[in-house]
Amino acid sequence: MRLIVCSNSAPRWQDGAGLLPRSPGGLVPLLATLLGRHGGDWVCTMPVGAGPDDPSGDGSVEVTGLPGGVTLHRLRLPRATVDRHYETIGVRLLLWLFHYLLDTARQPEGRLAEAWAGYEAVNRAYADRVAALMTGAPDEFVLVNDHHLFLVPEMLGRRARRHGRIAFFQGLPWCEPDYFGVLPAHIRDRILTGLLHADVIGFHCTRWARAFLGCCARFLPGCAVDDRGVTYGGRRTRVTVAPFPLDVATVDRLRGEPATARWRARLEREAGGRRVIARADRIDLWKNLPRGFAAYRSVLEREPGLAGAWWFCAVATPPGRPTERTRELQRECEDLVADINERFGAPGRPAVSMIYPDLPTTRNCVVAALSGADLVLVNPTFDGMNLVAKEALYLGERARLLLSVNAGAYEQLADHVTPVHPFDVEATASVMRDAMTSGAAPADRAAARRLLREQDANRWLDRMMGVQR
Template structure:
């Protein structure tokens, strides 16, 4: 029986039968790393790679991404190409090399200290520094140059996320023959928030994205807020109802494309023997046992509402002492972007709150919060979803949080 993923891939092939497929993203689908055992190839976690790698394996083409692995340069040929996946090569990974200062100013600077907080309504954390912006434009230029070099005539180019907002216009200037599509993975802010970005930078962001032929957002309200920002900032013709923007002789179609998870693949995982074994391991832990389980699964980010969630757990136990020793909250929180001060401070705050709440309510070897910052296997995480009576999603602002999609399809809590 054909799966939904296969149906989706076949639909893409049918719609674009004679075009080369080019994916452009900051994150690469395969990373070469040096270890004591030699060079290993890792597939990074995350929805982007999980969603697009199967498609690229099916249709072929080129994936252009930043080569961030310690052994990435050693794995490529003279054209910075490496065929992937290594066990069954299906498409070319073209790596681009970003100078360390550009990475610092672009990825750790403008992308994650200006755009990310801006789009998640955390304006107090936004840092709009000129050097950050210059690094961001330079990083986009490097990606754009690689795309113009790799793309065949008329290729379908699919750019990803907020790291590459100005690249579409840069690519169009060099290669007007290409079909340019950009998908924005995070929220788009309302005008009153967006205008806190310096005028020259916000105009360049809008003009950059309008270099695309098709621009996609997760939710229709993000599509609408983007169109409002265009109408207020640029001298463009904006058709909100039909999702068209005409600017400087070019039309961009703006649409919403809600996404989900691969339900069939996840269902196979949660029903697997490995997941059942992990369910037994979790139950064997003294903090869990046969207690009621609530879970939170997040990257450690100030947009996810984790401190607010912990305060709610503390308040719940204060108001309902009946649940002491009858309930455990499991927080899987992967640290991220720890080179940025705001993220280090958040990690310290969360760890301090967990310790305080466990000290306040813990007894007889039981702790109300089981905090898991380390990486765990997919089957271990799937087992937590199956064990959970409650899944908590308390993001302050989010693009398309997929935790609920993984919590809802689970079958039985018991193996």
Template structure:
């Protein structure tokens, strides 16, 4: 296959120099950073996929010219390894439709996801899902073992692949293995509900370094390990492996907090294509199309029950109902990316959100001018950047979130210190973006208060608001994805040594 219009260069493995045993740096994640697109004539092409993990890891792989092992996103498809135009080798792992349903929709997202997000919905414990999870993790580990050079560094990503470090250690003891969890790690009393808790923990303990976003996640993990009588020494640190755990076999691994961030250089220009003037004109037209509201609230989320989308809509509705916000003067834009739509809890979430959008517009909108602008589909990076710049107030109100890179992306577009951020205290980003208007998303009154504080602050105390945004902007720009990756990989080298 040749280079496509999406900018991803697709080549056969032989043309790239081969995939087997030739890569000194390997990232393994559930998904490859591309989506397969099938054209009307049956031609298959690739385009870069959105998402926090992709935006965080792509620059790291490009820098190391490494190999990314993952599923291409289409069941029963097994394309040959190929390279992106930036030189990253993508090595696909085939998953069947059964694997997708049992391993991904089942164990990963109906068992582990709700368990690790503090039981926002009840996890399901299904033995056939667990069998599929073990099988798929073995498959991923086997593929990594086949592409990694002797002594290579392997960086395993996230909750879908927690057994990979243990399997990989058996297959390839020469490898240096790091594991990073991109979602929260729950308190031990919640984790212990998992029927396969011992096997899952053993899968992690053969890594050389385990990284989490937050100190609180490390604390939960260390407390769990104490109950297993592992030898634990050191103190919890940020961007270092301050904790050392020694297993009964004598294996030592480091544990630390490594807050993930964004590629700030990608946020530095108004749009990836076109001039500043064209970007300004596009923004002006978007604002005009919305009826030129004086205050634009923005939410950008996967349509997931952890994100608190419904609750922020209810808070907005009550502010309109009470007269605290004038429906003729404000608008809320909610971009909701489709997510895991075959899982019941996600279907219910979508139904409730879309019902609320319709009700709010029915009550407060004028003909031709909705007060809530809702879109349930993905948007391009260019369009997303425009929405970030269009917004006066960003709403990031998840019930629980490992970090939330949307909050950091919004702040990174604010070089002029404009705007405000309403942020859940239960998002990992709240540990760093302390000048945001923090709220408890479980408390609609508290969410309303934060939204009003942001709106009134922009109107009545603009200088103070600029200081708050400038502080967050500096924090994000100084602690970018390169710092996250370099800190983790440096700590991994030390832990293995």
């Protein structure tokens, strides 16, 4: 098999060592694992520099050969084009759309033509590069990833002579047709028709796949939709569910690293003998941190004595590109934490702490927090999957996992978690209080670990390729 992958996100590598996974799951580590095993090409965007003379926007491609037959192709794109593609369309339109975060009284904004032209230009640059790499071999598999590159399948279908397959994977949720319909019609329809030039489209869970199928049925006259895919314009596109696996070998390695031991010792000191509620999130709008803190405050208002027996440890990391909304979210979280500690904390013993780990040891801090927890809260409003939920199940020896029913991982993990309805603070507080006071043992952790170990990158790729095992 010849593998060509493309993603807006760029990998890290080390001379002589090849690609370096950043974490035990997610898009970049998955692609790094697949290319490390199969070899192939990875097309991504060159990070844009900060200076006005930054050369990254000259339209060229930086090609780097790595061990294992892997070649990186980093596109040097104009800064203004990248900003329109990533910030205006990628974040402020599509990221917020798929997480139900648009203020529909004001958004989408009316002036999107220039930004959408930038989005198309970036997709065209990717399609040009991938088309140049394609050989037309029957075993060629092109894997296009995430909302940054919705138009690439169509652009490839029109340019490349091919006999292999083109796949697209959507790592975000997919919203229901009524909400998807807030997009301008020309953007809405272009996204759908662009994707339907792929041979297969993958999602983390059945719910997101069905929402996509519903959008096709609603907005594309003449398309035929069934549970397995879409037929449109004489083409058949298979739709599949392929949740990202947890790389348990990476988790085990992180668990044994000295940096994890240092974080574990620090967190144990801060816990001071108390039992631990843990959460680990980027400061993203859909991660729903404020409602988690508000639910904990509600628990303590009912039973103040629990503040002396429990410590809420919230590991927080910055979003990929902050906006005014994420900065406001961080201030709101810190104000909530300050209020809880003023009311229920004691000198040197806060009831809740936001932990901001340094970037090099972020994953070590997360592993330390989850492995030492007695209770883990994962309550996103909507989430494509949620890696932390899988990490918590794999690492936790005694912790119950409270998991949002709107996390993509919930479908796969439902038998091993306690469900949380993320918009209902009082319901979340009730579930949290029950978990803190009941003393009930968590669900069968051995079965959960067995489920997680059975999943790996190759099985995920088989699902995308339609290979039955």
